Amino acid sequence: MATSELQSELTQVNSTHQQGNFRFALVALTSLFFMWGFLTCLNDILIPYLKNMFELSYAQAMLVQFCFFGAYFIVSIPAGVLVGKIGYQKGIITGLAIACVGCLLFYPSASYGSYNMFLFAFFVLASGITILQVSANPYVSVLGPAETASSRLTLTQAFNSLGTTVAPFFGGWLILSTVEHDEKITEVGKVIGQLSVEQQASAVQMPYLILAGALFALALIFMLLKLPLLGKKSLDSRSGIAGSAWHYPHLILGAVGIFVYVGAEVGIGSFLISFLTQEDIGGISESQAANYIAYYFGGAMVGRFIGAAVMQKIKAGKVLAFNAVCACVLVTAAMLNVGTLAMWALLLVGLCNSIMFPTIFSLALQDLQQHTSQGSGILCLAIVGGAVLPLLQGILADSFGIQLAFIVPLLCYVFIVYYGLIGCDAKRPVSAEKA
Known part of the structure; x- marks a missing residue:
């Protein structure tokens, strides 16, 4: 049964907890919640930016969210199966790696000025975040004493909200303000009446390269952390469950x-x-x-x-x-x-x-x-x-x-x-x- 399986994981953690302190690991996990909140909120900055760049209707601009959140529907079940085979820690590393690739895909999307490539990049990024959520949420619950699991989850969720609060300032400063500044320079210089799609798209390249670097660094950290190997499910773990x-x-x-x-x-x-x-x-x-x-x-x-x-x-x-x-x-x-x-x-x-x-x-x-x-x-x-x-x-x-x-x-x-x-x-x- 699922409850007995969770109890056995908690027992394993508590026995291992006596051998080491997982405070740094929890800090690292908290950074994951901040990061995917940050990345998710950044979509709200990019939607009007891409809408203006590609001269989209509102419905076409909303395809950003369609591709991003559609990944949750498509990837959630496969992600659960994957994490059940490789465990929470490797699931986190996999999710970070895929999210990193998603961020890197913004560079060629901007270079080619292709909206379809942007949409694919959003889907890949969200796929990585989905695997992160499937892995990190239960990991926070079991990585420490059972009686404080709720407080740990509450704290990590608060940092998720912190990420969504900080992201607009980052996006407004590095993306939207850059485009507006370039447009003013162009208008004063009388070079062209409007920036090309490629010129406007380049504003997202550096921010997402920075984010890709941060995700890669987090993946390396979780590869080096010595954590209990939890999350793997035996083949008969679901047997005997009626209804x-x-x-x-x-x-x-x-x-x-x-x-x-x-x-x-x-x-x-x-x-x-x-x-x-x-x-x-x-x-x-x-x-x-x-x-x-x-x-x-x-x-x-x-x-x-x-x-x-x-x-x-x-x-x-x-x-x-x-x-x-x-x-x-x-x-x-x-x-x-x-x-x-x-x-x-x-x-x-x-x-x-x-x-x-x-x-x-x-x-x-x-x-x-x-x-x-x-x-x-x-x-x-x-x-x-x-x-x-x-x-x-x-x-x-x-x-x-x-x-x-x-x-x-x-x-x-x-x-x-x-x-x-x-x-x-x-x-x-x-x-x-x-x-």
Whole structure:
């Protein structure tokens, strides 16, 4: 059974823990969470950049998120099988290596000025991050005393949010501001009216080479670390497990909740720069708008700590519903107003997002017992909402404008209200009581 397998891994770690200190290893793992949060958020900077460069529609620009988050759906199950064969540590090294290759692919994509090559680079990068997530999340849980596993995961998730908060400043400074500066020089010098695709694309080469170097360095560090060889599963590890996680209504509704939540968060983040640069909203440059994204994701980081404290006294489902109601109000305000009110209403949605993903995830896994691993895999597949819903939002933005297109995340938050109040308490199958 999955629980006994996890217990044996915890026993192995605790016995090994007496022989050495894994504090440095946990620091290294925390850097992984920061790194994939950073890389994921950087997409929001590149979307308006690529849209302008290749003269794309909003729907075409959203193919960035479609390829990136589509990798979660395609790669999650193979990644689980791979990690089951090679273990957590080698899984992390493999994920870092693939993500490094994804970053390196941005260089030829920029050199050839090919949007299709950019999309392939996003897919490869996200494939590496998927393997990292499948490996690192459980590794943090078992690498240390069992009684402090939750606190370790909370801390690492906070550093994931830190990565999403820092990335907009990095992207705005090294990418968007560089292009705007070059365009001004070109205009003054009267050389050409507009930079070529290749000239604009070159702005992403150095940042992603730096990121590739950082990922390669992390891979070397994890190759040298002496860690317990955990994560390998025996061929009969799943034998004797009756039933299926698909029989639990609260899990299925939770998967829908993850699908719509990721779609809403990614959709809002992807359109933020385009929204803020509109004359009737913020009327600011793209590089300035990039800095405001930090408020969106920074709110999620702060709210995560606040929510963790609140949920010690208030039922998690109620806190989830309250946050979703607030998000509905804020998105509606952003849709119906202009200027500063609309701008800050949308940015404050990040604060509401803070506790949604981990809360939906934990509520959906309640009472699954021996089906917890299968349930976790189902929830990870639901992250594909980040690929599908922003694309739908892009289609609506092309037809009706950016503001009205926010109806997509609004409806997503309405479902999350339902899940927090009713869906998470859906009746469990009778077999669950006997499991």
